[in-house]
Amino acid sequence: MKKIHLIFVLLICYNLHGQNVKLVLKDTFKYRDFVFYNKVYSYQNNEFANKRKAAILKDLNPDNEDFYWGDTVGSHLEIADLCVEGPFDFVLKTTLDRIREAVFQKPENKNATRFSQDFMQYCKEILDSTAFYGFEEFEQSLKVTSVFENYITIGNFIYEFSGGAHPNHYHTHFMVDLNDGKMLTLNDVFDLKTKSQLKRFLKSRFISIYGQESLLDQFEISENFEIDKNGIHFIYNPYEITPYAVGDPEIIISFNQALPFLTPSFKKIVLTHLKTAKPPSKSKK
Numbered sequence: 606m607k608k609i610h611l612i613f614v615l616l617i618c619y620n621l622h623g624q625n626v627k628l629v630l631k632d633t634f635k636y637r638d639f640v641f642y643n644k645v646y647s648y649q650n651n652e653f654a655n656k657r658k659a660a661i662l663k664d665l666n667p668d669n670e671d672f673y674w675g676d677t678v679g680s681h682l683e684i685a686d687l688c689v690e691g692p693f694d695f696v697l698k699t700t701l702d703r704i705r706e707a708v709f710q711k712p713e714n715k716n717a718t719r720f721s722q723d724f725m726q727y728c729k730e731i732l733d734s735t736a737f738y739g740f741e742e743f744e745q746s747l748k749v750t751s752v753f754e755n756y757i758t759i760g761n762f763i764y765e766f767s768g769g770a771h772p773n774h775y776h777t778h779f780m781v782d783l784n785d786g787k788m789l790t791l792n793d794v795f796d797l798k799t800k801s802q803l804k805r806f807l808k809s810r811f812i813s814i815y816g817q818e819s820l821l822d823q824f825e826i827s828e829n830f831e832i833d834k835n836g837i838h839f840i841y842n843p844y845e846i847t848p849y850a851v852g853d854p855e856i857i858i859s860f861n862q863a864l865p866f867l868t869p870s871f872k873k874i875v876l877t878h879l880k881t882a883k884p885p886s887k888s889k890k
Contacts, residue, residue, distance in 0.1 A: 632685075634749050636757065637783065639691035641749050647683040685746035687759060696786035701759075703788070704779050708747065708761040742766040751833040754878055755783045758831035771849065775842040778829045791828055792868075794837075799866040800826070806866075807839060810856050811846075819847045819854075827856075834882065837863050 629645040686705070689697055743765050750760040759779045766772035780789040795803060808824040824846060827839040836859040843849045860875050867875060 632748065636749070636752050637691075639689055639697070639783065641687060641689050643685045643746070643748060644688055645683060645685045645746075648681070650680040680741045681743075682741065683744045683746075685744075685748065687747035687749070697781070697783065700781055700786035700788060704747065704759060704761070707779075708745075708777065742772070750778065751831040751838070753832040753834065754874060756789070756832060757781050757783060758833075760831075773843070776829065776840070776853075778831050778840065780831060791826065791830065794830075794832075794868065794871050795866050796868045803866040806862075807856055807858070810858065811854065814856070815847065815851060815854055819851050821846055821848065836860055 627647045629647070630642060631645060632643045634641045687701060689701060691697070743763075745761070745763045747759060747761050749757050751758045757780075759781060760776055761779070762774070762776045764772060764774040780794075781787070782789065804824070804826050807826060811820070811824060821844070827841050827845070829840045829842070831838050831840070836857050839856040839858075841847065841854040843851075843853060845854075847854055860879055864872060864875065
């Protein structure tokens with residue numbers, strides 16, 4: 606395990622033969638007996654990007670200030686795949702494959718049209734074909750965002766900009782049980798019988814933080830959630846319930862606040878955690 610860890614912390618860069626796609630191993634993260642790390646594929650293409658950018662700008666009305674290009678001078682794409690080493694490799698790697706297929710084969714993701722066992726070839730084809738069309742900034746990454754007892758949360762983050770008023774981004778989270786590789790849904794953590802009460806509680810928390818005027822439409826419980834030592838985080842994407850300018854709203858509730866809404870099995874886990882966890886240190890005045 607120590608040998609593996611030392612290998613993963615090294616920053617290894619090399620070019621794929623005949624291509625400008627770079628592969629970097631980085632962001633090693635250890636939790637319990639597991640080692641997580643990223644394989645980051647990146648591509649930079651300035652020639653086609655600048656040709657397309659120049660052509661589009663030529664056709665635009667010079668007085669059009671709504672179409673924003675920023676300081677971009679080329680096409681940059683980056684995809685970070687998440688890998689894991691440690692016990693229960695088969696179970697956890699199988700779960701990671703399911704997550705990969707979920708996030709890299711979405712119909713709305715124009716930069717990823719299929720999932721391949723050969724992930725390097727998959728990324729190479731995406732990066733080369735997309736960069737050929739010109740100006741595009743695209744980043745997608747899988748990474749561990751939080752840990753809690755025997756659970757980890759894996760986040761999928763996407764950022765994209767190809768000109769316009771502003772870039773776009775969104776994220777999805779997957780909570781995984783390290784014991785058996787099971788992915789937990791909201792219903793595995795929160796009791797369905799208390800869903801309406803939970804919704805009212807979260808809405809009141811949202812309004813107290815962001816204000817009633819920030820709510821675009823009906824408030825909904827986010828399916829994007831993660832758990833860490835500070836409690837349960839409900840995370841929203843831009844435009845999901847608020848205008849883009851609000852950013853990514855986040856509602857955090859403590860374990861004590863969450864207890865009335867939890868399923869009996871998850872409540873037992875939280876109560877055990879509260880008994881054994883160290884109390885938060887008092888800040889000095």
